[in-house]
Amino acid sequence: MSATPTLLRAAVLGAAALLTAATTAPAATASAADPGAGAGADYKAAHDTLGPQRLTPAQLRLSAVKQAAAARSFEEADALGASGAMGAPGTTGTADGTGANGALGALAGYKLSGGIHQSQQTSYWCGPAALVITQSAHDEVGGRSQKDAATLLKTTTSGTAWYGIDINVPDPTGYPMADALNYRLPGAGYVPKALPYTPTAADKTAFKQHITHDTDYDYAIAGNAWEVPGGPHLAGHPNIEIFHWVAIDGYNTDTAAGEVNYLDPVGGVSTSVISWAGPVPKSAHISSDTLTTIMGGRGYVW
Numbered sequence: 001m002s003a004t005p006t007l008l009r010a011a012v013l014g015a016a017a018l019l020t021a022a023t024t025a026p027a028a029t030a031s032a033a034d035p036g037a038g039a040g041a042d043y044k045a046a047h048d049t050l051g052p053q054r055l056t057p058a059q060l061r062l063s064a065v066k067q068a069a070a071a072r073s074f075e076e077a078d079a080l081g082a083s084g085a086m087g088a089p090g091t092t093g094t095a096d097g098t099g100a101n102g103a104l105g106a107l108a109g110y111k112l113s114g115g116i117h118q119s120q121q122t123s124y125w126c127g128p129a130a131l132v133i134t135q136s137a138h139d140e141v142g143g144r145s146q147k148d149a150a151t152l153l154k155t156t157t158s159g160t161a162w163y164g165i166d167i168n169v170p171d172p173t174g175y176p177m178a179d180a181l182n183y184r185l186p187g188a189g190y191v192p193k194a195l196p197y198t199p200t201a202a203d204k205t206a207f208k209q210h211i212t213h214d215t216d217y218d219y220a221i222a223g224n225a226w227e228v229p230g231g232p233h234l235a236g237h238p239n240i241e242i243f244h245w246v247a248i249d250g251y252n253t254d255t256a257a258g259e260v261n262y263l264d265p266v267g268g269v270s271t272s273v274i275s276w277a278g279p280v281p282k283s284a285h286i287s288s289d290t291l292t293t294i295m296g297g298r299g300y301v302w
Contacts, residue, residue, distance in 0.1 A: 073216065134220045177222050177301045259285055
């Protein structure tokens with residue numbers, strides 16, 4: 001695993017809390033289709049308290065560069081898969097896609113960046129746990145302090161914000177998770193991607209491109225879920241409103257990223273900390289379209 005010198009990414013929107021707890025099952029599967037895709041959008045629109053959000057000029061430029069690279073490598077991998085040819089076997093380039101092509105082509109099964117799971121240590125530390133898990137996917141260092149991560153993210157008992165908090169890093173952008181990842185992984189070039197309450201087909205395609213791009217370059221995505229009653233939920237989560245951070249660390253090569261793998265900080269948490277944690281797995285597979293819908297109204301950092 002090599003370091004990746006490039007631009008410093010930045011961050012983009014929304015404020016989100018944390019609520020979580022779970023079990024230890026390795027790779028459970030959440031719904032394969034996209035149940036309730038659109039369900040909950042009215043609820044989110046009626047209950048959202050976030051104000052206007054904006055990317056900095058630097059974030060906009062970097063987002064455009066990364067998007068072009070991600071779309072290009074996704075199309076190349078798709079073409080290789082269709083022809084049965086193999087792509088470059090795990091070659092590592094720079095995070096903005098300007099280095100070697102990391103696309104894998106037609107590989108069977110899941111490709112993972114390899115995040116190291118941690119169970120969140122309080123009911124509101126899913127953000128700090130997701131930060132250390134997402135970071136570990138690239139540098140392969142486990143066991144980091146969630147307390148230090150919570151201090152960096154300015155996490156409160158209400159959770160970790162998606163947007164609107166300047167953390168103690170040089171040139172904060174208001175997007176704590178993106179700023180923290182860029183601070184801890186210099187040159188990673190993380191950028192936030194905001195999603196509407198009802199993500200479009202284009203949003204879902206972009207997410208497939210982004211998880212493929214990040215995984216191929218040995219990075220994970222930090223996803224900010226907003227689960228609502230009647231809408232789709234993560235594996236083991238109850239049908240209630242939950243704001244939650246997860247680390248998304250891989251994709252199914254057989255489905256062109258139509259299914260992804262994520263690590264849930266609630267997995268392994270005692271029910272004395274989070275009452276509904278019992279059935280929540282540490283790792284699960286889920287339809288990428290369903291996960292994009294779950295993140296609607298907030299988004300992800302890639």
